[in-house]
Amino acid sequence: MSDSTNHGVLSYGGHAPTPQWTTIHSFYNEIEAQLCGNELETNGIRYQLLNSSTRAVMAMYGSFIQVPLQVMSDDVDRARTLLAEHLRPESADQLEPAEADDPAKPHEILGEDGEPVQLLAAGAFDSVHEMREASLILEAGRIEAYVPRLVAKPAEPHAARQFIVRVQEDDLPRARALLKRDPESDSAEPRCPRCGGWNVYEIKHEFTNMVLMFVGKRKPLQCECLKCHYVGLRDEFFKK
Numbered sequence: 001m002s003d004s005t006n007h008g009v010l011s012y013g014g015h016a017p018t019p020q021w022t023t024i025h026s027f028y029n030e031i032e033a034q035l036c037g038n039e040l041e042t043n044g045i046r047y048q049l050l051n052s053s054t055r056a057v058m059a060m061y062g063s064f065i066q067v068p069l070q071v072m073s074d075d076v077d078r079a080r081t082l083l084a085e086h087l088r089p090e091s092a093d094q095l096e097p098a099e100a101d102d103p104a105k106p107h108e109i110l111g112e113d114g115e116p117v118q119l120l121a122a123g124a125f126d127s128v129h130e131m132r133e134a135s136l137i138l139e140a141g142r143i144e145a146y147v148p149r150l151v152a153k154p155a156e157p158h159a160a161r162q163f164i165v166r167v168q169e170d171d172l173p174r175a176r177a178l179l180k181r182d183p184e185s186d187s188a189e190p191r192c193p194r195c196g197g198w199n200v201y202e203i204k205h206e207f208t209n210m211v212l213m214f215v216g217k218r219k220p221l222q223c224e225c226l227k228c229h230y231v232g233l234r235d236e237f238f239k240k
Contacts, residue, residue, distance in 0.1 A: 106120050
């Protein structure tokens with residue numbers, strides 16, 4: 001005798017999928033990634049940065065390793081909207097520190113061991129670009145830089161806020177020495193004419209020029225910015 005009872009059919013597709021970590025942008029610089037992470041955290045969005053330790057281990061080759069910024073999949077749309085302007089190089093002039101800061105006063109945070117750590121000002125800058133350049137220099141010198149949380153400038157103007165880059169007390173003498181750059185020496189370092197980034201790769205076209213040599217031609221030397229991916233003639237990337 002057959003069972004005529006109607007059994008309910010379980011639906012395995014009726015529930016929303018479990019949120020997963022999703023990459024929304026990849027950076028060639030940890031400071032850039034951290035600034036965007038700070039922006040997300042301010043707006044209540046969890047984030048994580050990948051490959052930071054790998055970059056440190058790879059030393060000079062670490063600049064070619066990207067740092068993915070990830071958020072949960074259900075926050076992707078809101079995170080991309082929040083960072084849309086932040087990621088545009090030309091929008092940097094519309095950002096400022098969230099709070100006014102006095103470089104003469106130390107900040108105190110808790111270290112990984114729970115003990116207080118003094119953060120002192122290694123430099124005070126008038127723009128986001130200068131702050132990021134200083135952070136890049138310190139990062140290259142294996143000094144951890146602490147930068148302010150950035151927010152969009154308000155519609156109503158107020159007193160200009162400096163961008164303070166801080167380091168731990170023990171790192172201060174070496175940090176200040178690293179930041180005393182000789183302006184004349186910058187002419188030997190390539191810099192992106194579009195976004196101001198220093199992370200630049202020279203494209204020499206060596207193999208192509210070997211082939212073109214037989215027809216009396218050659219491709220010009222070019223550079224690519226590893227931050228904004230602008231490609232142009234080499235001369236554009238060097239200050240004159």
